[in-house]
Amino acid sequence: MSYWSKVWNGAKSTSIGLGVTLKEFFQDPITLQYPDEMPNLPGWSRAVPLQKTDMSTGAYKCTACGLCEQACPVDTIHIESHQDPVTKKKFIDVYEIDMSRCMLCNYCVEACPFDALVMGNDFEQAADNTDEMVYDFDKLLRLGLEYSKPEEQAVKSNNVGGGLPDWVFAQKTGATLADMPEGVELGKLSCFEVDFERKQAAAKAKAAEASKAATEAAAKPVADGAAKPAAEGADSAKGEGDAK
Amino acid sequence: MSPILASIIKGTVTLVWVLANVLFLVWLERKISAWLQNRMGPMRTGRWGWAQTIADGLKCILKEDIIPTGADKALFVLAPMISVASALLVWIVIPFGPGRGGIFSDLPIGIIFIAAVTSFSIISVFMSGWGSNNKYSLFGSMRGAAQMISYEVALVMSILGVVMLAGSLSLQDIITRQAQAGLLGWYIFKQPVAFIIYVIAALAELNRAPFDLMEAESELVSGYHTEYSGIRWLLFMLAEYGHLLSWSAIAAALFLGGWTGPGLGYFAGSIPALNVFNMGIWPYVTGFFWFVFKTYLFIFGAMWLRWTLPRVRIDQLMDIGWKFLLPVSLVNIAVTAVLFDLGSGPLSKILGWYVR
Numbered sequence: 001m002s003y004w005s006k007v008w009n010g011a012k013s014t015s016i017g018l019g020v021t022l023k024e025f026f027q028d029p030i031t032l033q034y035p036d037e038m039p040n041l042p043g044w045s046r047a048v049p050l051q052k053t054d055m056s057t058g059a060y061k062c063t064a065c066g067l068c069e070q071a072c073p074v075d076t077i078h079i080e081s082h083q084d085p086v087t088k089k090k091f092i093d094v095y096e097i098d099m100s101r102c103m104l105c106n107y108c109v110e111a112c113p114f115d116a117l118v119m120g121n122d123f124e125q126a127a128d129n130t131d132e133m134v135y136d137f138d139k140l141l142r143l144g145l146e147y148s149k150p151e152e153q154a155v156k157s158n159n160v161g162g163g164l165p166d167w168v169f170a171q172k173t174g175a176t177l178a179d180m181p182e183g184v185e186l187g188k189l190s191c192f193e194v195d196f197e198r199k200q201a202a203a204k205a206k207a208a209e210a211s212k213a214a215t216e217a218a219a220k221p222v223a224d225g226a227a228k229p230a231a232e233g234a235d236s237a238k239g240e241g242d243a244k
Numbered sequence: 245m246s247p248i249l250a251s252i253i254k255g256t257v258t259l260v261w262v263l264a265n266v267l268f269l270v271w272l273e274r275k276i277s278a279w280l281q282n283r284m285g286p287m288r289t290g291r292w293g294w295a296q297t298i299a300d301g302l303k304c305i306l307k308e309d310i311i312p313t314g315a316d317k318a319l320f321v322l323a324p325m326i327s328v329a330s331a332l333l334v335w336i337v338i339p340f341g342p343g344r345g346g347i348f349s350d351l352p353i354g355i356i357f358i359a360a361v362t363s364f365s366i367i368s369v370f371m372s373g374w375g376s377n378n379k380y381s382l383f384g385s386m387r388g389a390a391q392m393i394s395y396e397v398a399l400v401m402s403i404l405g406v407v408m409l410a411g412s413l414s415l416q417d418i419i420t421r422q423a424q425a426g427l428l429g430w431y432i433f434k435q436p437v438a439f440i441i442y443v444i445a446a447l448a449e450l451n452r453a454p455f456d457l458m459e460a461e462s463e464l465v466s467g468y469h470t471e472y473s474g475i476r477w478l479l480f481m482l483a484e485y486g487h488l489l490s491w492s493a494i495a496a497a498l499f500l501g502g503w504t505g506p507g508l509g510y511f512a513g514s515i516p517a518l519n520v521f522n523m524g525i526w527p528y529v530t531g532f533f534w535f536v537f538k539t540y541l542f543i544f545g546a547m548w549l550r551w552t553l554p555r556v557r558i559d560q561l562m563d564i565g566w567k568f569l570l571p572v573s574l575v576n577i578a579v580t581a582v583l584f585d586l587g588s589g590p591l592s593k594i595l596g597w598y599v600r
Binding site: 025027 | 549
């Protein structure tokens, strides 16, 4: 390269470079002032596995089946439960996740058949010592409230239509303790109890219908079939008052 | 007012002016670098981080005073002081405003004084590199000495063209000549080649990117001030930004007409009431405004260049200095001299405006 073409190239590339930086100069900064502004995290960002609550009833969705405990590759989940002697359903006594060991693999969320777990993106989970990093059931439910919504049923919607299943992306609903149904305490009511209520309510409705039919057909002598479910409905009326 | 008192006042004002500007310049450098890179820069200390430099300065002052084992103590301690002294002394001959009141001391050899005083910083760089007992410091200062001596030549040669046109070495005279000739009389239009050479050589003199070879943090840890910390490092930074300020002010004085510029009194012809602004302290106020404005124009340019260009290699640096800047500036001097001495021939009628 000749002397003058070197000079020309130097001047040219310098002016091009200056133009590029000047263009950037007038663009808005991409910096996020983190503690002042929170990042708008995508649903797939993982920070902490949380327990969901059914906001229509206030019952926790976990059924203590233990599949998440088994799925966990690093043994962070610890579950203790008791079984109802009559219905044979399990209820949570202890549910702990050791967040100091959790590697956010999302396996527990994928393993849960009842859509009770969600991988939240609240990343500010630092603590001073490792004891505080063991999250008990209460804390998991409290943090999980933000992702909870009123549910139709406890079962995970299966992915029939193709595309991504619901649980892949955490969706913030922004629910708080104030959104809990009246008189229900967080983590005190199990989905089984709600399920039981629902069955009872169905039976009661059936009984009411039957008794209605019976009164309508009062002239007819055969009313034996309707008498029994009506008695059952009356028994469960007390427990129903709490839930509804 | 006795001359001693006047000197003390002028000296204090100059010192405060340099220190306050350095505080602002460090902040400005960080802000401009951030804006050029889609960042925000300091935002935490005060609104828009305005107190960042003050906080940094306080931190540096509170730091432990470290002198490395095996260092030459006298050289190590003296180097930052000499560096700062050279950055401050330049301000004696830089005019802030018109007349005797706008300058500390209107030396008739202003340009030579500047060249002499700023050469001190080469000595301080070499003292710090030699005194630190550190190979990186020594590398940095060797490079620095080679670079600053090479570019000093081209720098003074480029200024010579301006001096020939103005017929004086005093900065105040040079500005007055430009003020008399009007906007097109500014030497940036009469001496464009000298201007380009001045800008390149001044950047090299200031050790700013793309010529920051003596700091070169990716090659030499931090160059000549690797071993410095605390207040001594602070003094080096003070000198660096003081030099940036003074070189920009000199560039404004030499090529952009320094303090010349229209004030409110410029419109006195059409609105007689504005004639007030041509009297008393007002010419100094407008002069100071234009002086600061033009100086900061150059400072912004230097920062813009710094955050755009990569660092040149040492052999490229020497090539630019000796093979491009020096011959071109010599040719510029020769052309200026020929044009100046055209006499009254036909060429003089075409090109005479260039020198008059």
